[in-house]
Amino acid sequence: MGAVSYSxxxxxxxxxxxxxxxxxxSAETSGISLENELYDRARGVEFLFRxxxxxxxxxxxxxxxxxxxxxxxxxxxxxxxxxQDVAASCIFLATKTEExxxxxxxxxxxxxxxxxGVEAGQVPPDSPEVxxxxxxxxxxxxxxxxxxxxxxxxxxxxxxxxxxxxxHPDEFLVQEYSWSFASDSYRTPLCILxxxxxxxxxxxxxxxxxxxxxxxxxxxxxxxSPAPVSSLPTPPSHKATSPNASRLAIEHFAFNEVELAGVAxxxxxxxxxxSAQDVAGSADYLxxxxxxxxxxxxxxxxxxxxxxxxxxxxxxxxxxxxGRTPNSSHGGSTPSxxxxxxxxxxxx
Amino acid sequence: xxxxxxANYERQKQWAKEKKVGEGTYAVVYQGREAKTGRxxxxxxxxxxxxxxxxxxSAIREVKFLRELQHQNVxxxxxxxxxxxxxxxxxxxxxxxxxxxxxxxxxxxxxxxxKSWIAMCLRGLEFCHRxxxxxxxxxxxxxxxxxxxxxxxxxxxxxxxFADPGYKMTCQVITRWYRPPELxxxxxxxxxxxxxxxxxxxxxxxxxxxxxxxxxSDMDQLKTIFRALGTPTEEEWPGHTKLPDYVPVGQFPKHxxxxxxxxxxxxxxxxxxxxFIYEPRKRISAKDALSHPYFFALPNxxxxxxxxxxxxxxxxxxxxxxxxVDLDSPGPAVKAPPPVPNRLKRKLSSVSESEDGSYAxxxxxxxxxxxxx
Numbered sequence: 001m002g003a004v005s006y007s008x009x010x011x012x013x014x015x016x017x018x019x020x021x022x023x024x025x026s027a028e029t030s031g032i033s034l035e036n037e038l039y040d041r042a043r044g045v046e047f048l049f050r051x052x053x054x055x056x057x058x059x060x061x062x063x064x065x066x067x068x069x070x071x072x073x074x075x076x077x078x079x080x081x082x083x084q085d086v087a088a089s090c091i092f093l094a095t096k097t098e099e100x101x102x103x104x105x106x107x108x109x110x111x112x113x114x115x116x117g118v119e120a121g122q123v124p125p126d127s128p129e130v131x132x133x134x135x136x137x138x139x140x141x142x143x144x145x146x147x148x149x150x151x152x153x154x155x156x157x158x159x160x161x162x163x164x165x166x167x168h169p170d171e172f173l174v175q176e177y178s179w180s181f182a183s184d185s186y187r188t189p190l191c192i193l194x195x196x197x198x199x200x201x202x203x204x205x206x207x208x209x210x211x212x213x214x215x216x217x218x219x220x221x222x223x224x225s226p227a228p229v230s231s232l233p234t235p236p237s238h239k240a241t242s243p244n245a246s247r248l249a250i251e252h253f254a255f256n257e258v259e260l261a262g263v264a265x266x267x268x269x270x271x272x273x274x275s276a277q278d279v280a281g282s283a284d285y286l287x288x289x290x291x292x293x294x295x296x297x298x299x300x301x302x303x304x305x306x307x308x309x310x311x312x313x314x315x316x317x318x319x320x321x322x323g324r325t326p327n328s329s330h331g332g333s334t335p336s337x338x339x340x341x342x343x344x345x346x347x348x
Numbered sequence: 349x350x351x352x353x354x355a356n357y358e359r360q361k362q363w364a365k366e367k368k369v370g371e372g373t374y375a376v377v378y379q380g381r382e383a384k385t386g387r388x389x390x391x392x393x394x395x396x397x398x399x400x401x402x403x404x405x406s407a408i409r410e411v412k413f414l415r416e417l418q419h420q421n422v423x424x425x426x427x428x429x430x431x432x433x434x435x436x437x438x439x440x441x442x443x444x445x446x447x448x449x450x451x452x453x454x455x456x457x458x459x460x461x462x463k464s465w466i467a468m469c470l471r472g473l474e475f476c477h478r479x480x481x482x483x484x485x486x487x488x489x490x491x492x493x494x495x496x497x498x499x500x501x502x503x504x505x506x507x508x509x510f511a512d513p514g515y516k517m518t519c520q521v522i523t524r525w526y527r528p529p530e531l532x533x534x535x536x537x538x539x540x541x542x543x544x545x546x547x548x549x550x551x552x553x554x555x556x557x558x559x560x561x562x563x564x565s566d567m568d569q570l571k572t573i574f575r576a577l578g579t580p581t582e583e584e585w586p587g588h589t590k591l592p593d594y595v596p597v598g599q600f601p602k603h604x605x606x607x608x609x610x611x612x613x614x615x616x617x618x619x620x621x622x623x624f625i626y627e628p629r630k631r632i633s634a635k636d637a638l639s640h641p642y643f644f645a646l647p648n649x650x651x652x653x654x655x656x657x658x659x660x661x662x663x664x665x666x667x668x669x670x671x672x673v674d675l676d677s678p679g680p681a682v683k684a685p686p687p688v689p690n691r692l693k694r695k696l697s698s699v700s701e702s703e704d705g706s707y708a709x710x711x712x713x714x715x716x717x718x719x720x721x
Contacts, residue, residue, distance in 0.1 A: 099508050099517075150415060
């Protein structure tokens with residue numbers, strides 16, 4: 001889709017058309033392919049979440065940090081700033097802006113532990129590696145602040161979801177799922193493409209679809225305008241079933257056509273991201289999500305290649321930084337739960 | 349990166365630094381001008397690399413909140429740009445602050461003047477509170493006065509957004525003389541009422557022309573408060589004896605406020621007393637204060653442009669004399685202290701900044717060409 005305008009002025013400079021992803025500094029100045037960049041963005045955010053979780057940060061700080069991470073790479077190349085430095089720096093800055101301060105040394109220590117796989121007890125108090133991590137974080141922070149234009153305040157789909165949940169408090173499973181999808185949405189660049197309401201709605205609708213099971217209405221049906229039945233009397237006994245309840249999010253946010261198209265695009269991107277996971281291997285719990293048919297959207301270039309096929313050594317940075325993230329899972333599981341078949345069967 | 353650098357350079361060109369006017373731990377303040385219009389501005393240059401914990405918390409808070417807040421009675425952040433290793437905040441230029449005005453014994457305050465200042469202060473603060481921001485350092489020298497007389501709340505270095513209920517906040521905030529008793533007792537859960545106490549202190553100070561509750565230590569501060577306002581009873585302030593740092597500091601009787609504020613009207617004293625209600629939940633809010641009868645009774649608040657102001661003599665620079673500055677500002681030459689933009693007053697311990705030799709520079713292992721501009 002082309003350049004669209006949304007009604008959120010404060011963050012408008014941070015919402016890019018999808019085409020901008022092919023023209024990032026990483027692509028333009030470093031020749032990094034779109035697939036590789038998105039893969040490394042996902043890995044960077046995964047690392048960011050792992051740092052944040054180890055530091056026991058509140059979700060809001062991690063989501064803010066993740067948004068900055070994506071914004072940063074709209075202005076700098078992944079070749080010039082390693083994703084793990086940027087992730088750590090985003091986390092550190094977020095602890096300062098979100099009033100959950102952590103000592104630089106602690107952030108650097110966790111960073112060092114995550115990169116090397118060393119246990120906390122084995123890091124000497126005056127470890128030169130930790131010193132180096134500190135210096136890296138600080139140095140990256142300078143570039144980060146500049147790239148962010150000091151826009152520290154960031155919206156998140158979670159805030160929108162919390163409001164939405166209030167209007168419909170009983171849907172426990174849908175709430176759990178949509179919360180996890182919203183967290184996972186940060187592994188994709190959705191937060192720099194669509195306003196947080198649009199992302200929240202996409203997550204909620206996908207959650208409803210998964211919770212309702214494979215036989216339920218398609219995403220397209222859930223997104224389409226309702227049949228003009230408003231003039232017909234509805235039998236009072238008739239409880240609205242899923243397709244109508246699924247209008248909940250769309251009606252809650254009172255979307256216009258542009259935003260509705262955005263929801264469909266966001267859903268398509270999210271599902272494409274999930275499909276790229278190592279489904280046969282470590283991420284088989286994603287099966288029920290991947291089985292969902294994406295909504296019909298205008299054809300575009302595909303964004304993700306299956307992660308298991310991406311050549312690990314392809315991004316030039318990693319040559320000198322072998323083994324920085326051992327055993328990283330590339331999507332799906334942190335910081336909160338993702339729907340799993342086990343959970344599904346238990347509840348249905 | 350070239351594009352970023354260029355954009356920054358373009359921005360930087362819009363603002364001309366003229367002279368250094370102050371220095372604090374994390375920043376140097378310059379007087380400057382907007383190149384296009386000649387408008388005076390304050391440029392606050394923040395040393396990023398020099399700090400051991402990265403960008404200072406105060407700077408972060410200041411930028412975070414000022415980017416969001418735009419109100420006539422809150423200082424305006426006009427621009428942010430970076431030059432080489434520094435970040436620069438461009439703020440509107442404000443000639444003086446309320447503390448200097450209070451201290452200038454040559455100025456006479458009319459009741460209408462005090463009403464005007466307090467109203468502007470409350471309007472700015474109500475706006476902050478409406479946007480879920482606590483200032484946490486209100487005092488006369490953080491209330492700056494613009495050339496047109498408007499009062500602007502400044503120094504958001506200690507500000508924060510309201511915490512979630514049940515989330516602890518530090519009680520080490522607000523300059524002691526303006527700090528409410530609940531913070532002195534170590535209360536970690538608090539809200540807008542803390543700022544309202546400070547407003548009360550400022551209000552009283554405007555009338556008395558000296559600080560109302562000048563405690564010499566945190567302990568003495570409590571004593572000073574209770575001596576002035578009476579020791580709170582359990583009924584007045586339920587549960588205060590259970591606060592973490594509660595200590596009994598002796599029983600003091602209540603004196604009628606009228607004894608001290610002899611010239612104040614009944615409305616005025618009524619409002620003043622509401623800022624000093626011990627129970628934070630009952631203390632008046634900024635919004636309610638603004639609709640208090642005091643503001644509707646005569647005399648009407650003085651128009652900002654007619655408020656007493658310090659003679660501009662000592663600050664006048666050459667180009668101003670040549671230029672279009674109003675030279676008919678009131679008052680004979682008095683020994684007014686030179687109005688320094690005092691946004692950094694609280695942090696006087698200035699760290700000697702040894703140029704760029706900071707260690708973040710030295711560890712320049714993967715630097716792009718940003719060192720050249």
